[in-house]
Amino acid sequence: MNTSTVLFDTPGPRTRARHRLYALVSGVVLIGLLAWLVWYLYDQGELEYDLWEPFLTPAYLEVLWQGLLDTLAMAVLAILLAVVMGFVLGVGKLSDHRLVRWPSWLIVEFFRAVPLLLLIIFLFLGPAGLTSYWSVVVGLTLYNGAVLAEITRAGVLAVPKGQVEAAYALGMRKTQVMVSIQLPQAVKIMIPAIISQCIVALKDTSLGYYVLAPGLTTVGRQIWTEFGNQLQTALVLAATYIVCNLILTALATWAQRRLVGERKPIVHTIDPGMGQAGPGLS
Amino acid sequence: MDDLLDQYDLVLQAFWLTIQLSVLSGLCSLVLGTLLAAMRVGPVSVLRGVGTTYVTLVRNTPLLIIFVFIFVAAPNLGWFTDTAFLTLGVVTVSLYTSAFVCEAVRSGVNAVPLGQAEAARAIGLTFAQTMGSVVLPQAFRAVVPPLASVLIAMTKNTSIAAVFGLMELTGRMRYFSNNSADDTVIFLVFAALYIVLVELISAGAIVLERRWRAAR
Numbered sequence: 001m002n003t004s005t006v007l008f009d010t011p012g013p014r015t016r017a018r019h020r021l022y023a024l025v026s027g028v029v030l031i032g033l034l035a036w037l038v039w040y041l042y043d044q045g046e047l048e049y050d051l052w053e054p055f056l057t058p059a060y061l062e063v064l065w066q067g068l069l070d071t072l073a074m075a076v077l078a079i080l081l082a083v084v085m086g087f088v089l090g091v092g093k094l095s096d097h098r099l100v101r102w103p104s105w106l107i108v109e110f111f112r113a114v115p116l117l118l119l120i121i122f123l124f125l126g127p128a129g130l131t132s133y134w135s136v137v138v139g140l141t142l143y144n145g146a147v148l149a150e151i152t153r154a155g156v157l158a159v160p161k162g163q164v165e166a167a168y169a170l171g172m173r174k175t176q177v178m179v180s181i182q183l184p185q186a187v188k189i190m191i192p193a194i195i196s197q198c199i200v201a202l203k204d205t206s207l208g209y210y211v212l213a214p215g216l217t218t219v220g221r222q223i224w225t226e227f228g229n230q231l232q233t234a235l236v237l238a239a240t241y242i243v244c245n246l247i248l249t250a251l252a253t254w255a256q257r258r259l260v261g262e263r264k265p266i267v268h269t270i271d272p273g274m275g276q277a278g279p280g281l282s
Numbered sequence: 283m284d285d286l287l288d289q290y291d292l293v294l295q296a297f298w299l300t301i302q303l304s305v306l307s308g309l310c311s312l313v314l315g316t317l318l319a320a321m322r323v324g325p326v327s328v329l330r331g332v333g334t335t336y337v338t339l340v341r342n343t344p345l346l347i348i349f350v351f352i353f354v355a356a357p358n359l360g361w362f363t364d365t366a367f368l369t370l371g372v373v374t375v376s377l378y379t380s381a382f383v384c385e386a387v388r389s390g391v392n393a394v395p396l397g398q399a400e401a402a403r404a405i406g407l408t409f410a411q412t413m414g415s416v417v418l419p420q421a422f423r424a425v426v427p428p429l430a431s432v433l434i435a436m437t438k439n440t441s442i443a444a445v446f447g448l449m450e451l452t453g454r455m456r457y458f459s460n461n462s463a464d465d466t467v468i469f470l471v472f473a474a475l476y477i478v479l480v481e482l483i484s485a486g487a488i489v490l491e492r493r494w495r496a497a498r
């Protein structure tokens with residue numbers, strides 16, 4: 001909140017009164033809007049018990065829980081594969097050999113620029129002919145792997161130069177320097193960025209909806225076709241995603257403080273909420 | 283491949299729809315996101331809370347779910363039943379992207395040297411004047427690279443409109459896909475069209491960055 005005070009003078013009594021008035025007016029307007037919304041939903045019968053019943057019935061809760069587990073499994077699997085792909089391509093982009101560097105660059109740029117949904121549809125319908133589950137996982141892996149390659153590259157470059165020079169001075173070879181000096185330190189710097197990328201992956205598993213992959217959104221569609229409770233289902237799904245992502249954000253913030261200290265996150269271009277770990281834009 | 287050449291007008295229409303979606307959503311989310319950022323750094327506590335809540339909720343919700351709200355749940359309540367799909371798509375994508383634009387702009391505001399804002403209020407400018415004529419013009423410079431990546435992600439995100447029946451590039455690729463070896467070529471063509479858009483945005487960002495850096 002440091003900047004919010006530098007933008008305007010420390011308010012005097014009259015300004016404070018004015019701000020209180022603004023706060024009061026906007027508060028009243030806000031409460032009015034919320035009250036109207038609740039009244040409107042009530043009036044439309046959207047708060048009827050029937051429409052919320054599936055979310056209190058054990059059988060349906062079990063289906064939703066299974067959907068959540070599928071979603072989490074897809075996200076975790078994709079991130080694990082993507083970390084491997086990211087390491088390979090990220091180190092590849094730093095290679096001294098053009099034949100390694102250029103293909104790595106091409107793959108990273110291609111999968112970063114292509115929309116994930118286009119990729120998933122291609123994997124699902126195209127010659128690869130993957131099942132819906134694997135087309136989502138492979139699509140997520142390719143996209144997040146390309147992003148993590150950039151994170152890996154930035155992480156390796158963020159390791160202090162002296163470390164590398166000292167390693168060479170000890171007589172280590174290029175691969176040894178990379179594997180035993182640069183990467184272990186890079187991983188530590190990268191962990192918050194990797195957790196942020198998990199949030200992106202988790203959000204993107206929702207795209208499984210289009211190819212009917214198992215997961216929260218597909219389960220949601222089944223529920224609202226059966227009960228006609230589109231709004232309620234969407235609210236429950238959104239709440240589920242938000243809770244999961246907030247837990248991951250807290251984890252990323254903790255990891256940031258614990259592992260990286262006060263240093264800024266290394267990847268500025270991917271996470272628009274600079275200076276803090278948080279959900280990025282896919 | 284022959285299908286694509288025979289019906290190239292369909293491909294061009296889809297490309298045009300993607301461009302419309304991206305440009306309109308981009309403009310709307312820039313305006314909305316800047317307003318949200320002003321709310322989040324402003325002196326009025328309730329508005330700050332509203333801005334923070336909006337950003338937290340929207341950033342953690344998948345775009346697809348927001349599409350479900352606007353394209354599935356709202357018509358079910360009798361809202362937006364006559365609205366054009368393009369308008370709905372722009373509304374949805376803007377609602378989502380503005381949260382990210384807000385964060386990018388806010389970080390840009392934080393990047394403006396303190397002395398600038400202090401000097402502005404020392405000569406008696408109000409909060410609105412400080413923001414409008416001193417901080418935001420400079421913040422937009424610092425904010426070009428993160429904003430460009432937000433806009434690139436947004437352009438790619440317009441593909442989700444295909445799930446809800448908009449025949450933009452991704453929807454069109456789904457239409458042309460026919461389970462044959464051609465699919466790879468078709469995929470590469472449509473991917474190339476997206477890459478053109480992405481490259482245009484990053485080229486624009488580089489030009490802006492260069493021009494504004496000189497003006498400082």
